[in-house]
Amino acid sequence: MSKTNFEFLDALGQIAREKGISVDTLLDALANALVAAYKRRPGAAEEAVVTIDPESGEIRVYGQELDENGEVVREWDDTPADFGRIAAQTAKQVILQRIREAERDLKYEEYAGREGDIVTGIVQQTDNRYTLLDLGKVEALLPQAEQVPFERYEHGARLKAYIVEVRKTTKGPQIVVSRSHPGLVKRLFELEVPEISAGVVEIKAMAREPGHRTKVAVWSNDPNVDPVGACVGARGSRVRMIINELRGERIDVVPFSTDPATFIQAALQPARVREVRLDEEQGVATVVVGDYQLSLAIGKEGQNVRLANRLTGWRIDIKSESQVAAEEAGEGEDWAEGEWVQTESGDMVWQPADGSAALSAAEWDAAASSVSDEAESAVPADAPERDSSEAPAEVPGQAAGSEGGSA
Incomplete structure (x- = not known):
């Protein structure tokens, strides 16, 4: 083995160890690249194969003649005299390319299968389409659709995000994360x-x-x-x-x-529920609350009952005690029969059974008050007035009750 070939093989071995790439993989890639380099030379054979001796590092080019079935019928040594220089230049390019590919594969393998994990990144760039997070070795993409409305991400801020997808691309892994999931x-x-x-x-x-x-x-x-x-x-x-x-x-x-009734009662917190009536065939739960708890049970723009619907899997129909009493006495207005439905905008409105115009929570509350005097006996005499005590617990995140x- 010549000194040049020895240094060549030694360099390949060192690169392979540092980058986690096998020597055989590098030699195969180099041989394929040398075939392409050989075919660009004038007078080159149409078919050729390059061999690299892993012991000596000697490089040989063999021209080939194939029959109609693709079988080799003749083979000859067609190694150019200056092929060593070409091999050195090609080897450098191939090794750099394989190193980049190996590094991309390692980065992908590090995050492949991690969908559902949480990562911490630093905001690098943000615009109307997406925000880029630096995760250290790679960047994560936070698309507009996965961002929280009205949340702003300042450059350099640390942010936790949820991995929803890991894609393999020619430029490396593309990690898509979410803040809204x-x-x-x-x-x-x-x-x-x-x-x-x-x-x-x-x-x-x-x-x-x-x-x-x-x-x-x-x-x-x-x-x-x-x-x-x-x-x-x-x-x-x-x-x-x-x-x-x-x-x-x-x-x-x-x-x-x-127990569905107990779960529905808990899901509507911080409102206090008096009674839960289940219709298992229809999947509807009729919830009765005190008049003074109605707005709290429905929540701002119907948010509380909307979340409770999704949490429990039941369609929840909230009624006040006054409404229930009026319905049972047959004295309720036409609007007293109906159900709470969610609009396209996400708001909860009361849709009367007679098909008349839907009522917002505030309009329904006002209408309920107009019949509350007639059903006064249905409301406990000691029912407390709505005050700050009915608001959520003082500690954010803990539901009252x-x-x-x-x-």
Whole structure:
């Protein structure tokens, strides 16, 4: 083996060890590149093969003649006199290309199959279409569709995001992340609540309106562990960390129950429910609340009942005690019969059964007040007036009335 060939093989071996590429892979790639370089020379054979001796590093080019079946009928040594110089130039290009490909493959393998994980990145670039996050070795793409409405990402800010897709491209892995996916909230709970990561507490259901509010139903596999208290933490410390990461998004943690009526009652917190009537065939739950709790149960623009619908899987129809009493007495107005439906804009409106114009929550509340005097006997004499005590718990994220939650 000549000194040049020895240095060539030694360099290949060192590159292979540093970059995690086998020597055989490099030699095969180099041989294919040398065939292409040979065919560009004047007078080159139409078919040729290049061999590289892995022991000596000697490079030979053999021209070939093939028959109609593609079988080699004649072969001769057609190694050009100056092929060593061409081989050196080609080897450099091939090795650099293979190194880039290997590095791209390693980066892809690092993130392949990690859909559903949470990553922390630094905001590098943002525009109307997407935001780029620097994850260290690679960049992640946060498209507009996966962003939280009205959330702004400042350059250099640290941000947690949820991996929704890992694509393999010619330029390396493209990692698509989300800030609006419900999985982000779940992963944040797993990071902040040891009982969840240990499997003692489970998240059974979740409903989210990104940037506004999320309802989380939790269950404990240990009767000695309060699931709501574990998720909220002492003085709300755990859930507050999640709220801060979500930039103020409100979180209601409620206890999960296998009993639909109990679960629906918990899902409508912070409102207090008087009665739940289930129609299992239709999948409809009629919920009766005090007159003073109606607006709280429906929520701003119907948000509370809308999230409760999605959390429980039941279509929830909320009625006040006055309305129920009027219906039972046959004294209700035409609008008293109907159901709460969700509009295209996401608002909850009362659709009267007679097909007349739908009523917003405020209009329905006003109409209900007009018959409340006639059904006064249906309202407990000691029913408290609506005041700040009916507002959500003082600690953000803990629904009022949650069992076991820490204040």
